[in-house]
Amino acid sequence: MQKSIKAMSSFLIMIDIQERLLPAIFNKDEVLSNSVKLLTAAKELSVPSIISEQYPKGIGSTVPELKALIPEGSPVIEKVEFSCCANSGFGDAFLNLRFNSGTKDTAIIFGVETHICVLGTAIDLIEKYNLNVVVAADACGSRTPENHSLALQAMRDAGCLVVPTETVIYQMLGRAGTPQFKALLPLFK
DSSP states (O other): OOOOOGGEEEEEEEEOTTTTGGGGOOOOHHHHHHHHHHHHHHHHHTTTTEEEEEHHHHHHHHHHHHHTSSSSOOOOOEEEEGGGSSSHHHHHHHHHHHHHHHOEEEEEEEEIIIIIIHHHHHHHHHHHHEEEEEEEEEEEEEESSSHHHHHHHHHTTTTTTOOOOHHHHHHHHHHSHHHHHHEEEEEEO
């Protein structure tokens, strides 16, 4: 059963939001805008992040708008596997994150493409690492709306919590009136 989303027990995985891939995504502006919000919140709330890039030689690196927001020290994993979890570099980064950051039992994932790399990663995070998986649905995208929608339903069926970016951030904040809340509130105005 999915637990609530707490900043102290969560980490982000941003999947393959890259220069030559993002332009082909049907909801690319929404994906980019919500990814900015998630990375900004992660930095403000000290939530560690892991970044993946699918075959960057061919697809390019993470888009500049997001690269500038990646928290310092976040591992950037180059991969050719579709699921992040199938890459040995990811396993090492995840174990290092868990060792250095305390118990992290909730993975908040987002990126492209929803029906390929995001879906494969979500299922593997549950099966391989027994994690709670939260999918920031509006920070994910595919080339077609149908593929995106089918993958979100598949992730729900697999036990993921599939919610909007705003829900993820407000759940991590937990309450209003804090300095972090005041710092992040402009993201939603």
